[in-house]
Amino acid sequence: MSTERRRPYPYDQIEPKWQERWESARTFHAPNPGDPGFDPARPKYYVLDMFPYPSGAGLHVGHPEGYTATDIIGRYKKMRGCNVLHPMGWDAFGLPAEQYAIKTGQHPSVTTAENVGRFRTQLKKIGFAYDWQREVNTTDPGYYCWTQWIFLRLYHSYFDPFLQKSRPISLLEDALADEPKRTDEWKDDDYLAGLRAHSGDLPPERRRAVREAIIDHHRLAYVSEAPVNWCPALGTVLANEEVIDGKSEVGGHPVERRPMRQWMLRITTYAQRLIDELDGLDWPESIKLLQRNWIGRSEGAEVQFTVAGSEEKITVFTTRPDTLYGATYMVLAPEHPLVERIVTEEQAGAVEEYKEKTARKSDLERTELSKEKTGVWTGAFAINPVNVERIPIWIADYVLLGYGTGAIMAVPAHDERDWEFARKYALPIREVVSDTPTLGLGGGSSPCQAEPLEVFVGEGYAIHSGPLDGLSTADAKVEIVRQLTGRGLARKTINYKLRDWLFSRQRYWGEPFPIVWEDGKHRALPDTHLPVNPPPLDDFKPTGTGEPPLAKATQWVRYSDKATRETNTMPQWAGSCWYYLRYCDPVNHNRFVGVDAERYWMTGTVEQPAGAKVRPGGVDLYVGGTEHAVLHLLYARFWHKVLFDLGYVSTPEPFQRLVNQGIILGEDGQKMSKSRGNVVNPDDVITEYGADALRCYEMFMGPLEQTKPWSMAGVEGVARFLARVWRLAVEENQAGEWVLSSALQDIEPDKAQLKVIHATIKKVGEDIESLGFNTAISQMMIFVNTFTNANPRPRKALRSLLQVLNPFAPHLTEELWERLGFDENGAKPLATEPWPAYDAALLVEDEIEIVLQVNGKVRDKIIVKKEASKEEVEAAARASSKIAEWTAGKEIKKVVVVPGKLVNIVVAG
RNA sequence: GGCGCCGUGGUGAAAUGGCAGACACAGCGGACUUAAAAUCCGCUUCGGGGAAACUCGAGUGCGGGUUCAAGUCCCGCCGGCGCCA
Numbered sequence A: 001m002s003t004e005r006r007r008p009y010p011y012d013q014i015e016p017k018w019q020e021r022w023e024s025a026r027t028f029h030a031p032n033p034g035d036p037g038f039d040p041a042r043p044k045y046y047v048l049d050m051f052p053y054p055s056g057a058g059l060h061v062g063h064p065e066g067y068t069a070t071d072i073i074g075r076y077k078k079m080r081g082c083n084v085l086h087p088m089g090w091d092a093f094g095l096p097a098e099q100y101a102i103k104t105g106q107h108p109s110v111t112t113a114e115n116v117g118r119f120r121t122q123l124k125k126i127g128f129a130y131d132w133q134r135e136v137n138t139t140d141p142g143y144y145c146w147t148q149w150i151f152l153r154l155y156h157s158y159f160d161p162f163l164q165k166s167r168p169i170s171l172l173e174d175a176l177a178d179e180p181k182r183t184d185e186w187k188d189d190d191y192l193a194g195l196r197a198h199s200g201d202l203p204p205e206r207r208r209a210v211r212e213a214i215i216d217h218h219r220l221a222y223v224s225e226a227p228v229n230w231c232p233a234l235g236t237v238l239a240n241e242e243v244i245d246g247k248s249e250v251g252g253h254p255v256e257r258r259p260m261r262q263w264m265l266r267i268t269t270y271a272q273r274l275i276d277e278l279d280g281l282d283w284p285e286s287i288k289l290l291q292r293n294w295i296g297r298s299e300g301a302e303v304q305f306t307v308a309g310s311e312e313k314i315t316v317f318t319t320r321p322d323t324l325y326g327a328t329y330m331v332l333a334p335e336h337p338l339v340e341r342i343v344t345e346e347q348a349g350a351v352e353e354y355k356e357k358t359a360r361k362s363d364l365e366r367t368e369l370s371k372e373k374t375g376v377w378t379g380a381f382a383i384n385p386v387n388v389e390r391i392p393i394w395i396a397d398y399v400l401l402g403y404g405t406g407a408i409m410a411v412p413a414h415d416e417r418d419w420e421f422a423r424k425y426a427l428p429i430r431e432v433v434s435d436t437p438t439l440g441l442g443g444g445s446s447p448c449q450a451e452p453l454e455v456f457v458g459e460g461y462a463i464h465s466g467p468l469d470g471l472s473t474a475d476a477k478v479e480i481v482r483q484l485t486g487r488g489l490a491r492k493t494i495n496y497k498l499r500d501w502l503f504s505r506q507r508y509w510g511e512p513f514p515i516v517w518e519d520g521k522h523r524a525l526p527d528t529h530l531p532v533n534p535p536p537l538d539d540f541k542p543t544g545t546g547e548p549p550l551a552k553a554t555q556w557v558r559y560s561d562k563a564t565r566e567t568n569t570m571p572q573w574a575g576s577c578w579y580y581l582r583y584c585d586p587v588n589h590n591r592f593v594g595v596d597a598e599r600y601w602m603t604g605t606v607e608q609p610a611g612a613k614v615r616p617g618g619v620d621l622y623v624g625g626t627e628h629a630v631l632h633l634l635y636a637r638f639w640h641k642v643l644f645d646l647g648y649v650s651t652p653e654p655f656q657r658l659v660n661q662g663i664i665l666g667e668d669g670q671k672m673s674k675s676r677g678n679v680v681n682p683d684d685v686i687t688e689y690g691a692d693a694l695r696c697y698e699m700f701m702g703p704l705e706q707t708k709p710w711s712m713a714g715v716e717g718v719a720r721f722l723a724r725v726w727r728l729a730v731e732e733n734q735a736g737e738w739v740l741s742s743a744l745q746d747i748e749p750d751k752a753q754l755k756v757i758h759a760t761i762k763k764v765g766e767d768i769e770s771l772g773f774n775t776a777i778s779q780m781m782i783f784v785n786t787f788t789n790a791n792p793r794p795r796k797a798l799r800s801l802l803q804v805l806n807p808f809a810p811h812l813t814e815e816l817w818e819r820l821g822f823d824e825n826g827a828k829p830l831a832t833e834p835w836p837a838y839d840a841a842l843l844v845e846d847e848i849e850i851v852l853q854v855n856g857k858v859r860d861k862i863i864v865k866k867e868a869s870k871e872e873v874e875a876a877a878r879a880s881s882k883i884a885e886w887t888a889g890k891e892i893k894k895v896v897v898v899p900g901k902l903v904n905i906v907v908a909g
Numbered sequence B: 001g002g003c004g005c006c007g008u009g010g011u012g013a014a015a016u017g018g019c020a021g022a023c024a025c026a027g028c029g030g031a032c033u034u035a036a037a038a039u040c041c042g043c044u045u046c047g048g049g050g051a052a053a054c055u056c057g058a059g060u061g062c063g064g065g066u067u068c069a070a071g072u073c074c075c076g077c078c079g080g081c082g083c084c085a
Helices: A011-025 A063-079 A095-104 A108-125 A141-155 A169-176 A190-199 A204-218 A267-276 A285-295 A321-326 A338-342 A345-359 A363-367 A416-425 A473-486 A595-603 A631-645 A682-689 A691-700 A712-729 A751-769 A773-788 A795-805 A810-819 A870-879 A881-887
Strands: A044-049 A083-085 A157-160 A165-168 A221-224 A227-231 A236-238 A256-259 A262-265 A297-307 A313-318 A329-332 A375-383 A390-396 A407-410 A490-496 A515-518 A521-524 A617-619 A621-624 A653-655 A658-660 A730-732 A738-740 A847-854 A857-865 A892-898 A902-907
Touching: A011 A108, A011 A691, A011 A810, A044 A063, A044 A595, A044 A617, A063 A083, A063 A621, A063 A691, A063 A751, A095 A108, A108 A682, A141 A157, A141 A221, A141 A631, A157 A169, A157 A204, A165 A169, A165 A631, A169 A190, A169 A204, A190 A204, A204 A221, A267 A285, A267 A297, A267 A490, A267 A631, A285 A631, A297 A321, A297 A473, A313 A321, A313 A329, A313 A407, A321 A473, A329 A375, A329 A416, A338 A375, A345 A375, A345 A390, A375 A416, A407 A416, A473 A490, A595 A617, A631 A653, A682 A691, A682 A712, A691 A712, A691 A773, A691 A810, A712 A730, A712 A773, A712 A795, A712 A810, A751 A773, A751 A795, A773 A795, A795 A810, A847 A870, A847 A881, A857 A870, A857 A881, A870 A881, A870 A892, A870 A902, A881 A902
Parallel strands: A044 A083, A044 A621, A329 A390, A617 A653, A621 A658, A847 A902
Antiparallel strands: A157 A165, A221 A262, A227 A236, A227 A256, A297 A313, A297 A375, A297 A490, A329 A407, A375 A390, A515 A521, A730 A738, A847 A857, A892 A902
């Protein structure tokens, strides 16, 4: 007995056949400007997927969802005459490969190569129209060479706050030099001129050190000693976002705070541009909002307090300077440097103990609103600049050193955290904002002694605030800042929640830094020394001390007699920050991307663009998961802007249009996971139903952006549709061979058929443009249902169907295209044929159905001529006997006629 | 707690403010078949009336509002998801 399952059509033969043909004919190779076959007359279209991390588990059906969507767009744009860039590659550095290496002793490069191989094989079986000659891998020396090169550009650049752009640090160096040589390049730059003036008075012996400090303080890549999230189990530091509830995101190991020397990237300098320049992008508003919130701009003021009985000053950042009269105590972050200097002897013990406790908590734990507030009094007092009151200075872990100035004025009546804290420690609470404008008008009222019953955080009118009384919150803010600024005690500032990017990891499987250390100072390696390859290691285990695994390669670490290499590696984000640029020119040995290739694929122009660019983003369509809504997209935008400012790329933004595909759940409606056992492997779907069915089902499930559960029964339904397409063209003969269907004839389609043909061409094209793939497939199903029983069946109709179905089911349609002999001029694949045109005139009916409503309810339907006037339609409606019944004896108050649609008769009663 | 997104048949879903449920899945019935599978055709939101053709009513999470007309727009709830706290 044969175990061979009867297939509805021979996809198992068709699919490999066409995959081989496309590959050998290089059907989807996109030549660059200057390459043979490049046609500058065609518009470019760059359609990109977020490249995968090639895990050991292989693909699941979630991966091909976005990939299929972009593939359909890419194939469609090609048929529309575009030069299409549609590449794929591997984000292959990362922790899992290293963890696996630790467990098995197998080198990460070996497992990475195996995993990449498996992923590539799986993707090829789905028939994606990738230009495989453009495949990139972040772990190839030829790739990470340029990741390191970009890092050096960051290292060698500073952000000019006046110009709001990055410039080479050599300019800043020149501006600080004893004898500047490039004054003409920076003399108009007030920022550099100011820096020069500022450092000019130094005595010669200190000059050098101060200048170096200024320079390092400006580099976009810099070294910091800040406390970091150290995970002993993983043996590495983690970014804040990699820590969840005090545990590592990977593996759930405990994470502690520990000060360590780390590389940081000064992304905060770009905070304003990262907000502002979202405006020109075609991204979902929700994603823009997520980015804006993440950057967290807040306008406020810095206000200076003095420490009582001392020269020390405390600067606080507040968004509510209008509440200054309600400040009844101050709070410093426990690690604030001032704490040591102001703490009194009696309180020293308690403060020290509290600082130790705090050191073990993560920022997230510390700021959790629900957690009970804790703190300790330092014993010191500050003077409130507005009313010269002595207020106690506390330390509390709900104030972070990293945000604002690391110090706050506490206004318990109008801030929830201050309120809780004040209640707990019995600190005074003074109401200074009222939600009604009546209170406190007239000004100069004495401070209120009665404490409010509840916290009020909203805006209102100032009370008990001396000269501010009666002013609205907005006006009071302006007024108090104006007054204090005049006395040199405040200034308006803008604060961002965004932190600088912690850019080093204590890992093996990542890009080494092109940096060496000598006499405690860092120094960049010259570009010509790139790539810096990781040393061969047999033991990838963490050292346990915080020292990165690379430190074990003592030979490698020793750079020269005096200098040693940096042993940290870059985080996984690094490689994915610029891969879309490398795709434009993946094998260039001289530049991270060729000038012409970059300009063409990012802007569409072959020559230097004459005028201003219309669109800021380069990639025309970028599809990927929401999980990268903030980090990857923010980091990539940051790098891109630096490269743009320095003149290396042509657009200010990397991605013009962004779409997030939804998550595909298991059949049980749960998230797919190995432990739940609900993971669906695309290989199995292909074996059972074919790649075209997989592709079409992925698209037919529902809207691309939506989360939706997998259904094998649904796949079967789509496979049935494809089999029906197959049988429109061919039928099985007595010998069981597929031969051209006897129903096919070279006849003209009838009127109804013509309408379906042209409606389908129209709808499928429009739906692809708007990413409505599910409804495009529905329309093609309607087409097939129309023609299934047509006998004779016009051969011509199939031509159109195959053309519009091709991007969805490329193998099946190519095969039928060939069998039906549509490839007249010989062996030209359907994929390279133009997209069909539709005739709008054929879509218009001579007679239209009009819905007749009485008071909005459908009561009858009539057929009228297409060109019938409003009056004629209304007359026809009134002539309907059903309408007469429903309106009998009632006063007709109004008649609404919507041409071509309906008539609504409004009656009284 | 704040912000954002989403709630439509048994299921996935469709619907420029204009006939709610296209297209599928599942189910039911029929044709073909000795039989089954496959295939083709039909029915399939709920409730009432009718032998039937059909007909009446209700219906897009809940409650209001705007409009001749609301799944769609506005306000307030409830539930789910995501992000931030």
